[in-house]
């Protein structure tokens with residue numbers, strides 16, 4: 001049984017578990033680090049879930065959370081007409097099944113239905129080749145190539 005859900009604040013433990021798994025297993029994929037986030041108190045995770053600007057979508061299979069994506073609105077660091085999508089992660093055992101496509105589609109539907117924003121803005125390290133292939137396939141366009149702290153990344157957008 002597979003299902004995509006929007007997490008509620010009371011689900012903060014589910015979010016903490018999959019986010020820490022992602023940071024631990026994919027240290028080159030994200031700006032945040034496992035060593036830093038694993039030390040955060042429970043209040044950090046609870047506050048994240050209560051932030052009205054953040055929407056956390058997860059995929060559950062076999063009664064466990066196997067995928068995660070986060071949609072953020074009102075992000076001050078990106079153009080105001082876009083929502084930011086980040087934290088995309090699928091557990092290794094469940095890759096290649098189309099789950100990230102489903103989660104990205106749910107994120108896009110959320111932005112279309114629940115906001116009046118123009119589209120989605122995301123950042124991806126150049127090392128994350130599978131993710132770049134995914135974003136290309138879904139119609140995201142590279143608008144900037146950057147080098148941040150010696151690491152190359154791409155800024156991609158999609159108008160919805």
Ligand SMILES: CC(C)(COP(=O)(O)OP(=O)(O)OC[C@H]1O[C@@H](n2cnc3c(N)ncnc32)[C@H](O)[C@@H]1OP(=O)(O)O)[C@@H](O)C(=O)NCCC(=O)NCCS
Pocket residue numbers: 026029030087088089090091094095096097098099100101102123124125128129130131133134135137
């Ligand atoms: C990138 C990632 C999210 C893909 O998840 P997934 O559920 O396995 O992807 P899907 O099965 O939905 O595949 C969707 C598309 O992504 C691309 N893709 C996914 N895995 C790929 C791989 N190993 N090689 C090449 N392309 C790949 C393909 O275009 C694929 O479409 P296709 O199957 O029709 O060819 C997953 O590999 C992951 O969690 N990676 C580590 C974390 C990460 O890099 N996150 C992005 C941070 S910005």
